[in-house]
Amino acid sequence: AAKEGGSRQHRRFTADLDDRAGEAARLGVEMRMGLDTGQFRMVYQPIVALPHGRTKYVESLVRWQHPERGFISPADFIPVAEQNGLIVELGEWILRTACDQFVVWRDRHGADAPQQISVNVSARQLNEPGFVAVVADVLACTGMDAGHLIIEVTETAVFGGGTAVQAVNDLKDLGVRIALDDFGTGHSSLGLLQTVPVDVLKVDKSFVDNLTMAGRHAVIATALIQVSNGLGLDAVAEGVETAEQAAELYRLGYLLAQGYHFGRPVAEPDFRVSEDLAVPVR
Numbered sequence: 001a002a003k004e005g006g007s008r009q010h011r012r013f014t015a016d017l018d019d020r021a022g023e024a025a026r027l028g029v030e031m032r033m034g035l036d037t038g039q040f041r042m043v044y045q046p047i048v049a050l051p052h053g054r055t056k057y058v059e060s061l062v063r064w065q066h067p068e069r070g071f072i073s074p075a076d077f078i079p080v081a082e083q084n085g086l087i088v089e090l091g092e093w094i095l096r097t098a099c100d101q102f103v104v105w106r107d108r109h110g111a112d113a114p115q116q117i118s119v120n121v122s123a124r125q126l127n128e129p130g131f132v133a134v135v136a137d138v139l140a141c142t143g144m145d146a147g148h149l150i151i152e153v154t155e156t157a158v159f160g161g162g163t164a165v166q167a168v169n170d171l172k173d174l175g176v177r178i179a180l181d182d183f184g185t186g187h188s189s190l191g192l193l194q195t196v197p198v199d200v201l202k203v204d205k206s207f208v209d210n211l212t213m214a215g216r217h218a219v220i221a222t223a224l225i226q227v228s229n230g231l232g233l234d235a236v237a238e239g240v241e242t243a244e245q246a247a248e249l250y251r252l253g254y255l256l257a258q259g260y261h262f263g264r265p266v267a268e269p270d271f272r273v274s275e276d277l278a279v280p281v282r
């Protein structure tokens with residue numbers, strides 16, 4: 001079956017690749033322009049304490065509002081920026097913008113402001129020789145306490161080889177906290193905890209989905225909270241969309257959660273939302 005009409009399939013496949021390569025090239029040019037003309041924005045999503053839902057941390061997430069194409073998802077443009085290297089400049093802008101915003105909130109809201117802010121960092125950034133120095137510079141410029149910054153890395157970024165593990169250790173030496181993002185979706189999740197100094201485990205949404213259906217998801221989610229507690233890490237359950245999931249997570253021992261149920265990523269989150277979000281605990 002694979003052979004039948006193979007050349008036609010092949011043509012379609014290469015045309016597809018050309019399309020994608022061309023699209024990536026166009027996106028790259030437009031991204032350069034977007035950086036220069038301020039088309040990127042940051043939004044912030046609360047990471048809340050269970051069960052009451054009060055904001056503890058915020059995660060910063062980048063947005064691209066393209067003048068003609070409209071909203072473009074970071075899931076689409078971050079990989080392109082990784083490929084063409086623009087992630088280095090974009091990433092530095094992201095880091096500075098997020099930290100500036102955090103300091104403003106701390107000045108304005110005091111104890112109501114989030115305690116820490118997390119910034120996502122991709123493999124290419126982590127392997128960039130000057131990256132740790134940029135982080136140190138941003139902390140110095142903003143006057144922000146290193147312990148208030150969480151750098152989110154993925155297993156794949158850390159395991160991609162290069163100098164990523166060294167960079168993570170250097171960040172730790174600065175006093176920055178390290179979160180492992182999308183935990184459980186990579187290749188060697190648990191092994192990584194032995195080699196990388198991690199402070200926060202972000203348990204991937206895939207384990208939270210179907211959690212209430214009683215099955216493998218709940219077993220794994222339980223194992224992960226035990227590992228996390230045993231190692232003295234903060235565990236954050238990602239992608240919590242319902243009150244039922246929040247209640248179940250709390251029952252399993254999760255004390256931190258993030259997801260649409262508590263708040264979507266927005267420019268100015270309401271940090272004081274809470275008590276009415278309290279989840280019923282069985």
Ligand code: C2E
Pocket residue numbers: 045060061062073074075078091094119120121122152181182238239240241258259260261265
């Ligand atoms: P991530 O770091 O795992 O971020 C969580 C993603 O899940 C975000 O998507 C967030 O909006 C979404 N999310 C949060 N709660 C829920 C929920 O309850 N349900 C569902 N369905 N989704 C939820 P977003 O903002 O589109 O970002 C996608 C990915 O793009 C991020 O995944 C991260 O890998 C990357 N990214 C986003 N912002 C940045 C950035 O500033 N720098 C870098 N290097 N990567 C970024």
Ligand code: MG
Pocket residue numbers: 059120152181
């Ligand atoms: Mg993240």
Ligand code: MG
Pocket residue numbers: 181182202238
């Ligand atoms: Mg994540």
Ligand code: MG
Pocket residue numbers: 182
């Ligand atoms: Mg993710």
